[in-house]
Amino acid sequence: xxxxxxxxxxxxxxxxxxxxxxxxxxxxxxxxxxxxxxxxxxxxxxxxxxxxxxxxxxxxxxxxxxxxxxxxxxxxxxxxxxxxxxxxxxxxxxxxxxxxxxxxxxxxxxxxxxxxxxxxxxxxxxxxxxxxxxxxxxxxxxxxxxxxxxxxxxxxxxxxxxxxxxxxxxxxxxxxxxxxxxxxxxxxxxxxxxxxxxxxxxxxxxxxxxxxxxxxxxxxxxxxxxxxxxxxxxxxxxxxx
Amino acid sequence: xxxxxxxxxxxxxxxxxxxxxxxxxxxxxxxxxxxxxxxxxxxxxxxxxxxxxxxxxxxxxxxxxxxxxxxxxxxxxxxxxxxxxxxxxxxxxxxxxxxxxxxxxxxxxxxxxxxxxxxxxxxxxxxxxxxxxxxxxxxxxxxxxxxxxxxxxxxxxxxxxxxxxxxxxxxxxxxxxxxxxxxxxxxxxxxxxxxxxxxxxxxxxxxxxxxxxxxxxxxxxxxxxxxxxxxxxxxxxxxxxxxxxxxxxxxxxxxxxxxxxxxxxxxxxxxxxxxxxxxxxxxxxxxxxxxxxxxxxxxxxxxxxxxxxxxxxxxxxxxxxxxxxxxxxxxxxxxxxxxxxxxxxxxxxxxxxxxxxxxxxxxxxxxxxxxxxxxxxxxxxxxxxxxxxxxxxxxxxxxxxxxxxxxxxxxxxxxxxxxxxxxxxxxxxxxxxxxxxxxxxxxxxxxxxxxxxxxxxxxxxxxxxxxxxxxxxxx
Numbered sequence: 051x052x053x054x055x056x057x058x059x060x061x062x063x064x065x066x067x068x069x070x071x072x073x074x075x076x077x078x079x080x081x082x083x084x085x086x087x088x089x090x091x092x093x094x095x096x097x098x099x100x101x102x103x104x105x106x107x108x109x110x111x112x113x114x115x116x117x118x119x120x121x122x123x124x125x126x127x128x129x130x131x132x133x134x135x136x137x138x139x140x141x142x143x144x145x146x147x148x149x150x151x152x153x154x155x156x157x158x159x160x161x162x163x164x165x166x167x168x169x170x171x172x173x174x175x176x177x178x179x180x181x182x183x184x185x186x187x188x189x190x191x192x193x194x195x196x197x198x199x200x201x202x203x204x205x206x207x208x209x210x211x212x213x214x215x216x217x218x219x220x221x222x223x224x225x226x227x228x229x230x231x232x233x234x235x236x237x238x239x240x241x242x243x244x245x246x247x248x249x250x251x252x253x254x255x256x257x258x259x260x261x262x263x264x265x266x267x268x269x270x271x272x273x274x275x276x277x278x279x280x281x282x283x284x285x286x287x288x289x290x291x
Numbered sequence: 292x293x294x295x296x297x298x299x300x301x302x303x304x305x306x307x308x309x310x311x312x313x314x315x316x317x318x319x320x321x322x323x324x325x326x327x328x329x330x331x332x333x334x335x336x337x338x339x340x341x342x343x344x345x346x347x348x349x350x351x352x353x354x355x356x357x358x359x360x361x362x363x364x365x366x367x368x369x370x371x372x373x374x375x376x377x378x379x380x381x382x383x384x385x386x387x388x389x390x391x392x393x394x395x396x397x398x399x400x401x402x403x404x405x406x407x408x409x410x411x412x413x414x415x416x417x418x419x420x421x422x423x424x425x426x427x428x429x430x431x432x433x434x435x436x437x438x439x440x441x442x443x444x445x446x447x448x449x450x451x452x453x454x455x456x457x458x459x460x461x462x463x464x465x466x467x468x469x470x471x472x473x474x475x476x477x478x479x480x481x482x483x484x485x486x487x488x489x490x491x492x493x494x495x496x497x498x499x500x501x502x503x504x505x506x507x508x509x510x511x512x513x514x515x516x517x518x519x520x521x522x523x524x525x526x527x528x529x530x531x532x533x534x535x536x537x538x539x540x541x542x543x544x545x546x547x548x549x550x551x552x553x554x555x556x557x558x559x560x561x562x563x564x565x566x567x568x569x570x571x572x573x574x575x576x577x578x579x580x581x582x583x584x585x586x587x588x589x590x591x592x593x594x595x596x597x598x599x600x601x602x603x604x605x606x607x608x609x610x611x612x613x614x615x616x617x618x619x620x621x622x623x624x625x626x627x628x629x630x631x632x633x634x635x636x637x638x639x640x641x642x643x644x645x646x647x648x649x650x651x652x653x654x655x656x657x658x659x660x661x662x663x664x665x666x667x668x669x670x671x672x673x674x675x676x677x678x679x680x681x682x683x684x685x686x687x688x689x690x691x692x693x694x695x696x697x698x699x700x701x702x703x704x705x706x707x708x709x710x711x712x713x714x715x716x717x718x719x720x721x722x723x724x725x726x727x728x729x730x731x732x733x734x735x736x737x738x739x740x741x742x743x744x745x746x747x748x749x750x751x752x753x754x755x756x757x758x759x760x761x762x763x764x765x766x
Contacts (some may be wrong), residue, residue: 117301124363126346128320169304176321177309 052260054181058082058119060109060166061136063090065235066185069252070133075101079131082122109136109162119169132170132272133183134163139200139237152199159203164210171214174223181224182257184211188229188266191275192286206265217270219262228255231271240289274288300342302365310352310360315630316691316723317622319757321347321366322700329447329477332367335451336753338367345755346449348471348546350420351392353413355633357757358424358470364469367475371418375399376478384442384482389419389476396483397610402552405483406609409437413616419476424720425468425674428613429517429539432668434484436679439672444480453477462660465744470719472754472764473744488542489551491517491612497601500643501532508683509669511538517612521596522664523589524651526686531651534664535596555749557610559617569620578623580690582641585662626690632723634661634684634703637669642713645675645684650685650706657702659695661687672712675737686721700724719758727763742766 056183057074063085075098081101083091091104105124107118138158140151145226161171167182174180189197190204208227215225232238234245240242258265266272278291302322311318322344326332337429339346347361349368360366370391379385380403394414396407403596409428411421418437425438426542426717434440446466447453454474455697456463466473482551498504504520513517517539538589542551550556579588616699638646647666654660665686669679689699703724710717731738745752751766759765 116304120301120304123320127362153552173307173320176307179309188561 052181054076054079054131054259055121056080056128057131058084058122058126058166058170059133059135060084060162061134063087063094064246065135066230066233066251066255067133067135068094068212069249070255072098072100073249073252073256074131077100077168082126083268084122085136086123088197104137109166110157111166112161115165115169117151119166119173123173128172129173129183130179131183132167133185133255133259134166134246136162136183137187137237139197140158140202141240142197144196144291155199155203159200160206160210161277163207167210167214171218174220175218178222181226182211182214182218183226183228183255183259185228185255186211188231188271188275189275190229191279192281196257212264215262221224224260224261226258226260228258228267229264229271229275230254230267298625302338302342302344307417308366308498310349310366311354312356312360312723313623314355314625314632314691314723316632317360317757319347319362319364321361321364323366323368323588324712325368327371329445329453329750332447332475333451333475335365335367338453340751342615346631346753347756348419348754349477350390350417350421350423351415351425353411353416353420354424357761358719358722359420359756361756361760364615369417369475369477372477373417373537374616378403380405380485383485384480385483386443386478386480387418389422389465389479390417390651391479393421394415395725396481397555397557400483401486401554401557401609404486404552406486407437408440410432410480410613411616412614414614415611415617418479418481420471420481421471422467422476423471423716425665425672425677426720427669427679429519429537429667432512432518432670433516433603433673433677435670436468436632436674436677437481438464438674440482441467441479442482443480446474448474449749449751462744464673464739465675466717468676468678469757470743470756470764471692472675472756472759473748474754477509486541486552486609487544489553489556489609490542490606491539491613492542493602493607494538494598494602494604495600496536498536499533500530501648504534504666505644506537507536508666511536512646512668516540518668519629520666521592522651522666522685523561523593524526524654524664525586525589526593526651527655531648534666536593536666537612539607542606556562557608558648559610559614562617569618572619573621573624576619576622577627580625580662582630582660585660629690629696631662631688632699632703632725633688633721634706635688635721636685636706636710636715637678637680637684637713637718637719638710638713639680640682642715643685645677646709646713646715647683647685649709650687651759653706653709654687654689654702657698659689659699659702660691663688675741676719676734677737680714680715680716682715684718722758725762727761730764738764 062083071083084105086108088106095104170182186208187204188207211227230251308323345364347364349359369390372388375387377386409424425436427436428510516537520536522534707729
C-alpha cells in the first residue's frame with residue numbers, strides 16, 4: 051500500500067470520511083479534514099492530534115474552493131491525495147418529487163465533487179503525480195425507483211471520474227472510484243438493512259487509493275452489479291431492487 | 292482549532308508544477324514564474340507577499356539536492372533572463388543577465404580567445420545559480436571559485452532594493468554562495484580568461500592507491516591548469532583510492548589555434564565510442580546501474596587506465612575536457628526511479644588522505660559503494676558560506692532507492708561526523724543529507740552573520756528552500 055504524505059478528505063466529519071481521517075492521521079499522513087460541522091472537526095483535531103488540519107467549509111460554496119484548495123495544500127506542505135466523500139441522501143418517498151431535496155443531492159454529491167476534484171485534476175495534471183478518489187455508490191449503477199436523483203447523482207459522479215481517469219491516468223495520476231454498498235453511516239441511518247462498518251470501507255479506500263479504476267468494496271457486489279448493469283431495461287423495471 | 296482563511300487570493304492554478312533537484316531524489320510542488328525583466332521579479336515578490344507564500348530561486352536546476360526546491364512556494368525561475376548585455380573583447384569582460392548559462396558565456400567569447408575562468412562539469416548552469424552556489428571547477432586550487440572572477444553584479448532583494456555590488460563590497464561575499472537565500476542575482480559582469488587555443492593538453496595518470504593520488508596531485512598542483520581524479524570506490528585495502536588523474540593545461544602552441552577557437556570545433560560528438568547515439572546511452576547505462584554492473588565498469592575503467600595511454604599526453608577540446616557530464620544527455624535517468632545523491636566533502640590537506648580512506652571504507656562496509664568518485668584540489672576563499680578549504684574534496688555518487696535510503700542517510704551522517712572532526716566542510720549545491728548541527732558545526736559564526744543579513748535584507752523571510760528549512764539556516 052502506498053504511503054501518502056499529504057491528503058485532503060472532503061466530507062470528513064462523520065462516517066467513512068471521519069474514518070479516513072483517523073486512518074490517515076494514524077499512519078503519519080498530514081490530512082486536512084474538510085466539513086461543514088465545525089464542532090465535530092474541533093473534536094477530531096483534539097483527539098487525533100497535529101496531523102489533522104480541520105477546515106470548516108460547506109461544499110455548496112463552490113466559489114471558495116480554488117483559494118481554499120491552494121491554501122490547504124500550502125498549510126499541509128504538499129498534496130498527493132484528495133478524497134471526496136461528502137454526500138447526502140435525504141429520505142425520499144416512493145411518490146415524492148421534492149426539488150429542494152433533489153437540488154441538494156446534485157449540489158453536494160455532484161457539483162461539490164466537481165468543484166473540488168477539478169482543482170485536484172488541475173494540480174495533479176501539472177505536477178504529474180497524485181491520487182484522486184471519489185466515493186460513488188453501487189446506487190449509481192442503475193436508475194432505481196426508490197432514489198431517482200441520488201442514483202443520478204452517483205452515476206454522474208462515476209461518469210465524471212471515468213472522464214478524469216481517461217485524461218489523467220496516462221500522466222501518472224491515479225483516479226479511483228470507490229463503490230461501497232450500504233454502509234453504516236448517518237446518511238443511511240434510516241435504512242434497515244445489513245450495513246458495512248465505515249472503518250472497513252475506509253481501509254479499503256486507502257488500499258485502493260493508488261489503483262486507478264473503479265472498485266466495488268465487496269467482491270459479491272462486483273459480480274452482482276455486473277449482472278444488474280447488464281440487465282435489459284425492460285426486465286430491470288419489473289424487478290423489485 | 293485552526294480554520295483557514297477563505298479570502299486568501301488564489302494563484303493561477305495551472306502554474307503549479309513539480310520540480311526536483313538534479314539528483315531527482317528530492318522534489319516539491321510550487322507555482323512557476325519565469326520573469327524576463329527585473330520589474331517582473333519585483334511583481335513576483337509582491338505576489339508572494341499578497342498570497343502569503345515564500346519564494347524559491349531556481350536557475351537551471353542543477354543543484355543535486357534540495358537547494359532549488361521548496362514546497363508550495365512560488366518558483367522564481369531565472370532561465371529566461373539570459374541576454375548578453377555587453378562583450379568587450381579587448382578587456383575580456385562580459386556583462387549579461389544572470390540567467391545566461393556557462394554555455395552562453397563560452398559560445399559568446401571563445402572565438403575572441405576567451406574562456407570562462409571557472410566552469411562546472413556541465414555547461415548548463417545559469418550564472419545566477421552558479422554564483423548562488425559559488426561553483427568551483429577542476430582549477431579551484433589555482434583559480435578559486437567563480438565568484439572570485441565577478442567584477443560587478445546586481446542583486447534584487449525581497450525588499451525591492453536593487454543593489455550593484457563589486458568586490459569592494461563586503462555584501463558581495465555574502466550574496467555569492469548564499470544559495471539564493473538573500474536576493475536574486477539579476478546581472479553579472481565577469482572577467483573571462485584569455486586563451487590562445489580552444490584545446491587543452493591532457494595527461495592521464497593512473498594511480499594505484501591514495502598515496503599515489505595525493506603524491507600525483509602534489510607534484511602537479513604548482514604547474515597544472517586543471518586537476519581532477521576519478522576514484523574507483525570499489526577498491527579495497529591496498530587498492531583503496533585507485534583511479535586516474537587527469538592533468539590539464541591550456542594549449543599555447545599549436546598549428547591550428549584559430550580553428551580550435553571556433554565553436555564547431557568545441558561541440559561534443561553526437562555518438563559515444565563512435566557508435567551509440569548519445570540520446571540512447573543512458574538506457575544502456577541503466578542496465579549496468581547496479582552494484583555488480585558498476586563494480587565491473589569501475590574495474591574495466593581501472594584496467595583501461597592502467598594499460599591504455601597512461602601518462603601519454605593528448606589534446607582535447609576545452610569543452611570536451613571541461614564538460615564531462617554533458618557527454619551523455621539525461622544520464623541521471625539511469626538512476627531512476629529513486630534518483631541519486633552526491634555526497635561531497637571538503638577536507639584540509641593534512642587530513643584528506645586519512646579521512647577519504649576512511650569514507651571509502653565506511654561506504655564499502657555498509658555495502659553502499661558509490662558508483663562514481665571524484666577527487667579535486669581546492670583553496671580557501673573569503674565568501675561567507677564557503678565550502679572551500681586548503682585541501683581536497685571527494686564527491687561520491689550514491690544510487691538511491693526507497694529501500695536503501697535509510698541506510699544511505701545513516702551512512703552519510705556517520706561520514707559527516709568523520710569529516711567535521713577533521714575540520715571539513717560541505718557544499719550546498721550537492722548536499723542532501725546534512726543535519727542542522729552539521730551545518731552549524733562547519734559554518735560557525737558565519738552562520739550567525741548570515742542570519743543577521745537575512746533579517747536585514749529579507750525581513751519578511753520571503754526567500755527559502757528545502758535545504759534552508761532542513762538545515763534550519765534561518766535559526
